[in-house]
Amino acid sequence: MAQTNTILSIAALLLILINAKTNGRHGEGLKAGLKQMMRSAPLIVGALILAGMIEVLIPPEFVEGWLSKEAGLKGIILGTLGGMIMAMGPYASFPIIASILSSGAGLGTVVAIITGWCLLSLNKLPFESGFFGLKFYTYKLILSIPFSFGAGLVAHAWDMILP
Template identity: 65%
Template sequence: MTQTTLILSLAAIILIAVNAKKTGKHYKGLKSGLMQFLKTAPVILGAFILAGLIEVLIPKEFVQNWLSKEAGLKGIVLGTFGGMLLAMGPYAFYPIVASILASGAGLGTIISIITGWALLSLSKFPYEAGFFGIRFTVKKLIYSIPFCFIAGLITYILELTILS
């Protein structure tokens, strides 16, 4: 995380300097960025609080039986459909999934959650149906489900063999 913060900070400083030299609108850009931060800060704060609570409140038995590496295909199936049901943006999603991983979930389960969220998220369904039509959206949903299982299964196999 520290390396990512350093790289993003360096990129921001470079962009501010280039913008200041070329257009002189760097203050406008900084103000816009600050406004975006102020709008998203409550969501991010809430997500981190929720992530911390999830990490502490999820019973170890539940993680062991349903989400861990030992849960196998159960975790992959649960992860796929759990990711599908997580109707939230990345600012909230990633801290929550990171806390599930920290609670002891297997990598196959986590990859299934992430791919389920990215490909199947029901929060995107109305937009996809509106722009592409219901027929396309249902086909996309049906065709995407196997990818979540396959991604989780490949990760699970790698976790059992190479990563152990």
């Protein structure tokens, strides 16, 4: 965690410096980021509480049988579908996915959940069908399901080779 904090701090500092040197808008960026954080705070708090509840409620046998590394294909299929129905933004989704991960879910399952959520989450349906047509959404859906599944499989293989 200390390593992650260091990397993020360096990235933040570098970006502030780049903006200060190139366009002088670093202050504006800080304000925009903090404003976004304040706006998202209730959602983050809510998601963290929900994630805590999920973590203490998921039965260990379910995780072991359906989501763990040993669950293999089952976990990847379930992960893709789970990602699809997670109709929320990143501030809400990541804490929930983190709770599933810390319950013992395998890497393949978690990658399938994130990929399924990124590409197919139901909250994209009204935007994509509304802006680009239902046919576009269907085309994207047809392509995205095998992609999510494939990403889960590759991550699962990664986990088996480099645990």
